[in-house]
Structures are given as structure tokens and as C-alpha cells.
Amino acid sequence: xxxxxxxxxxxxxxxxxxxxxxxxxxxxxxxxxxxxxxxxxxxxxxxxxxxxxxxxxxxxxxxxxxxxxxxxxxxxxxxxxxxxxxxxxxxxxxxxxxxxxxxxxxxxxxxxxxxxxxxxxxxxxxxxxxxxxxxxxxxxxxxxxxxxxxxxxxxxxxxxxxxxxxxxxxxxxxxxxxxxxxxxxxxxxxxxxxxxxxxxxxxxxxxxxxx
Numbered sequence: 383x384x385x386x387x388x389x390x391x392x393x394x395x396x397x398x399x400x401x402x403x404x405x406x407x408x409x410x411x412x413x414x415x416x417x418x419x420x421x422x423x424x425x426x427x428x429x430x431x432x433x434x435x436x437x438x439x440x441x442x443x444x445x446x447x448x449x450x451x452x453x454x455x456x457x458x459x460x461x462x463x464x465x466x467x468x469x470x471x472x473x474x475x476x477x478x479x480x481x482x483x484x485x486x487x488x489x490x491x492x493x494x495x496x497x498x499x500x501x502x503x504x505x506x507x508x509x510x511x512x513x514x515x516x517x518x519x520x521x522x523x524x525x526x527x528x529x530x531x532x533x534x535x536x537x538x539x540x541x542x543x544x545x546x547x548x549x550x551x552x553x554x555x556x557x558x559x560x561x562x563x564x565x566x567x568x569x570x571x572x573x574x575x576x577x578x579x580x581x582x583x584x585x586x587x588x589x590x591x592x593x
Contacts, residue, residue, distance in 0.1 A: 404426035416496040436460035477581045484577050487558040495559050535589025546584045
């Protein structure tokens with residue numbers, strides 16, 4: 383019978399330190415943006431010394447790959463919840479997905495802003511992004527719409543569903559994350575009211591007759 387492997391105490395302490403620091407990152411992101419969080423603030427909340435931090439990480443940005451891994455898990459869990467929604471019509475699906483997406487973005491605004499900005503600023507260190515197959519995840523949302531394909535009046539229904547997801551996510555990201563510095567300023571509605579207008583517009587694009 384093989385002897386069970388024993389994890390060295392030093393490795394256990396290292397994993398525990400990492401968990402505490404990542405918990406601190408998520409906590410701080412609830413009230414401020416990543417670039418405004420100091421290493422001392424993270425360490426104070428995690429209950430570890432600044433010296434301990436620098437023995438494990440070169441700088442704060444070295445936490446980004448770990449943050450991306452967490453983000454991938456949260457995004458996957460959220461899509462699983464979308465897939466379990468009891469929907470009866472295409473209109474229900476578009477409305478619910480739009481509002482649930484808005485709620486998800488608002489609840490995780492600082493996290494999404496961190497992911498959105500740093501995936502462009504630090505492409506060399508965001509290795510965790512490779513663990514997130516965005517195309518697959520977004521296609522899963524499209525397939526929710528395609529389950530009502532008989533209500534979609536388009537030659538290429540799959541392409542139409544993908545365009546709806548792209549338009550919805552892009553519009554809501556801009557309105558929630560950067561309401562004053564992107565083309566979203568052209569829309570005078572707040573992000574909540576935008577959801578209702580997006581639903582109408584996207585249903586019209588899908589050729590839905592009961593809008």
C-alpha cells in the first residue's frame with residue numbers, strides 16, 4: 383500500500399498566506415480599484431507582514447494571475463446559474479440574461495475594471511487568463527438564446543445570438559465601468575434603465591415579433 387504523500391509544513395504555510403492575501407484583494411476590491419490598493423493595506427487585512435509578501439511576490443501586479451484564476455471560477459459559476467434559469471420564451475431569455483449580466487457587473491465592478499484594464503496593460507503577466515476560455519463561456523450564453531431558435535428570425539441564428547451577447551456585454555461593461563469616459567455618455571439612461579432598452583433593441587435584432 384503506497385504511503386500517503388505529506389505536504390511540508392512550509393508549503394502549507396505558503397498556501398495559507400496566499401489564500402489570506404487573495405481574500406484581502408477581494409475584500410479591498412469591494413470598496414476601491416486595484417491601482418488604489420496598497421501592499422501594506424493588503425497585508426494588514428490578511429494579517430501577514432510586508433516582508434512576507436515580498437518573499438512570495440515581486441509586486442502587487444504579481445497577484446493578477448491569481449486574481450484571473452479566481453475570476454474564471456466566478457464567471458463559470460455565474461454562467462451555470464444563467465443556464466439553470468427557468469425560461470419560457472426568447473423574450474424571457476434576453477430580458478433575464480441582460481438584467482443578470484448587469485447585476486453581475488455592478489456587484490463585481492472593481493474586479494471587472496481590474497480585469498478589463500490589466501489584461502491590456504499587463505498582457506505579459508496575466509497568465510491566469512489562459513485558464514479562461516472566454517469564447518466557450520460566451521457561447522454557452524448564446525446557446526441559452528438558441529434554445530428558443532424557433533423564435534429567432536435570422537438566416538444564421540447562431541451568428542445572431544453571438545452578436546446579441548457581444549452587444550449586450552459591451553454596452554453594459556461601458557455603462558457600468560466607465561459611464562463618463564466612453565461612448566456610453568451618448569446614452570442618457572442610467573445602467574438600470576439601459577437594460578430595458580437593450581432588451582427591446584436586441585429582440586428587434588433577433589427578429590422577434592412581440593416587442
